[in-house]
Amino acid sequence: MPEDRPARITLRSGGPDDTRALAAALASLLRPGDVVSLSGELGAGKTCFVQGAAQALGVTERVTSPTFMLVKSYAGDLPVVHGDVYRLDRVRDVEDLGDELLAADVVTFLEWGDAVRSFLPPDRLEVELLLDDPEDIDADRVLHLEVHGTWAARAADLATALAPWVGPTAHAC
Amino acid sequence: MGRTDGARVLILAIESSTPRSSVALAERDVVVASASLGVPQRHGEFLGPALQFCLEQAGASVGDVTGVAVGVGPGLFTGLRVGIATAQTFAAARSLPVVGLSGLDVLAFRSRHVGRLVCTALDARRRELFWAFYRQAPGGMQQVAEPQVGDAGELAAEIAAQGGDCLVVGDGGLRYGDELAAAGADLAGPADAWPDAADLAQLAVPRFLREETHEPQSLQPIYLRRADARIGWQERGRMHGGAG
Ligand SMILES: Nc1ncnc2c1ncn2[C@@H]1O[C@H](COP(=O)(O)OP(=O)(O)OP(=O)(O)O)[C@@H](O)[C@H]1O
Ligand SMILES: [Mg+2]
Numbered sequence: 001m002p003e004d005r006p007a008r009i010t011l012r013s014g015g016p017d018d019t020r021a022l023a024a025a026l027a028s029l030l031r032p033g034d035v036v037s038l039s040g041e042l043g044a045g046k047t048c049f050v051q052g053a054a055q056a057l058g059v060t061e062r063v064t065s066p067t068f069m070l071v072k073s074y075a076g077d078l079p080v081v082h083g084d085v086y087r088l089d090r091v092r093d094v095e096d097l098g099d100e101l102l103a104a105d106v107v108t109f110l111e112w113g114d115a116v117r118s119f120l121p122p123d124r125l126e127v128e129l130l131l132d133d134p135e136d137i138d139a140d141r142v143l144h145l146e147v148h149g150t151w152a153a154r155a156a157d158l159a160t161a162l163a164p165w166v167g168p169t170a171h172a173c
Numbered sequence: 174m175g176r177t178d179g180a181r182v183l184i185l186a187i188e189s190s191t192p193r194s195s196v197a198l199a200e201r202d203v204v205v206a207s208a209s210l211g212v213p214q215r216h217g218e219f220l221g222p223a224l225q226f227c228l229e230q231a232g233a234s235v236g237d238v239t240g241v242a243v244g245v246g247p248g249l250f251t252g253l254r255v256g257i258a259t260a261q262t263f264a265a266a267r268s269l270p271v272v273g274l275s276g277l278d279v280l281a282f283r284s285r286h287v288g289r290l291v292c293t294a295l296d297a298r299r300r301e302l303f304w305a306f307y308r309q310a311p312g313g314m315q316q317v318a319e320p321q322v323g324d325a326g327e328l329a330a331e332i333a334a335q336g337g338d339c340l341v342v343g344d345g346g347l348r349y350g351d352e353l354a355a356a357g358a359d360l361a362g363p364a365d366a367w368p369d370a371a372d373l374a375q376l377a378v379p380r381f382l383r384e385e386t387h388e389p390q391s392l393q394p395i396y397l398r399r400a401d402a403r404i405g406w407q408e409r410g411r412m413h414g415g416a417g
Contacts, residue, residue, distance in 0.1 A: 085404070088404060089403060089404060090401050090402065090403055090404060091401060091402045091403075091404060092401040092402075095250035095251065096250075096251070098251045099192070099249040099250065099251045099252050102298050102299070103192075104296075104298075115404045115405075115406070115409070116404065118402065119299075120299065121298065121299040121300055122299070122300050123300060149300070
């Protein structure tokens with residue numbers, strides 16, 4: 001089934017705490033089985049985003065980058081599974097990250113998820129983080145959120161929950 | 174490997190290709206012990222203790238086991254591989270024959286008394302299912318077409334093409350019940366939603382008796398999804414030294 005062009009919401013974050021705060025606001029819309037795919041350069045703030053969302057989902061353990069461990073599970077009000085495909089060579093290697101990834105009773109966050117799109121479920125939220133100035137690690141981040149599949153039904157609620165961060169984008173995409 | 178008819182036949186069965194893992198021991202066609210793990214998945218931690226439990230319940234020791242049956246999917250990748258590796262290790266260490274069976278076949282075996290078309294359908298995640306169709310035949314259920322992977326719409330279309338007179342068994346049927354029922358299918362209840370090691374053992378025993386067995390190392394998981402692709406990191410030009 002060809003997908004209609006997915007709806008997009010663009011946000012602006014002024015710092016790591018701001019990224020965590022907007023991710024926490026978004027987390028109020030997350031349900032078991034949800035999949036959030038994160039993309040963006042090294043250091044764009046993918047892990048930072050997951051930290052904010054996980055904390056809002058009741059995870060008390062500190063969320064760290066799974067870049068070397070590839071996947072980590074956290075207990076919370078909703079269980080959180082945080083994966084990173086950066087070290088993988090083949091799409092199917094994602095299955096090596098274990099069966100908790102994409103399970104129906106957890107929320108899955110996957111860093112570099114755009115690299116393994118063909119493995120992802122059609123119902124997903126894609127979050128892309130961009131540095132407003134690629135030369136400056138402390139630059140504002142521009143976040144593009146794209147709703148795919150059944151996530152489309154949540155686009156309006158997303159826009160409402162994230163209204164404080166909706167801002168003009170400096171990047172033409 | 175010829176065994177006389179009177180020899181002991183004690184089959185260890187391991188099924189961990191779905192969120193519900195199980196282990197069973199069957200003495201010929203009688204299941205003498207079984208253990209299963211309720212849905213969420215910790216196969217690795219479960220299989221060893223479950224095996225011990227089954228042996229104790231059966232009053233048997235590891236040395237009494239004469240063959241190993243294992244579910245080879247399609248299913249959850251990690252659970253599947255843990256199950257196969259466990260079966261291989263156990264069998265290789267004792268030079269035992271193995272039998273690998275599809276979870277779809279094992280589910281169908283449960284419905285072997287249903288005198289109509291049976292479709293076994295397992296949730297494949299990513300809004301897809303694994304499925305196969307079966308009919309009663311002398312000596313058991315016979316698969317009537319190659320197993321497939323696809324979405325509920327595709328399965329519903331196949332069911333409709335079969336005239337809709339079909340019983341759908343498995344967690345895929347439960348998850349996508351509305352779409353499948355609209356195509357005319359009847360849905361089995363949640364009791365039969367996942368392949369079970371006790372059924373696997375019973376289905377495998379005749380193969381051991383007929384010596385239709387394999388070497389442990391030849392076991393392969395069943396993948397139904399399309400061939401693997403490389404991740405195009407280089408083309409993305411992002412990392413591994415690529416231009417930013
Ligand atoms: N607005 C912002 N949002 C998020 N992080 C920011 C922001 N501004 C600066 N930073 C800094 O950018 C870095 C983001 O690191 P983080 O580990 O989250 O990135 P990542 O995208 O997960 O990288 P990797 O690809 O290595 O996993 C942190 O050092 C953080 O302090
Ligand atoms: Mg990271």
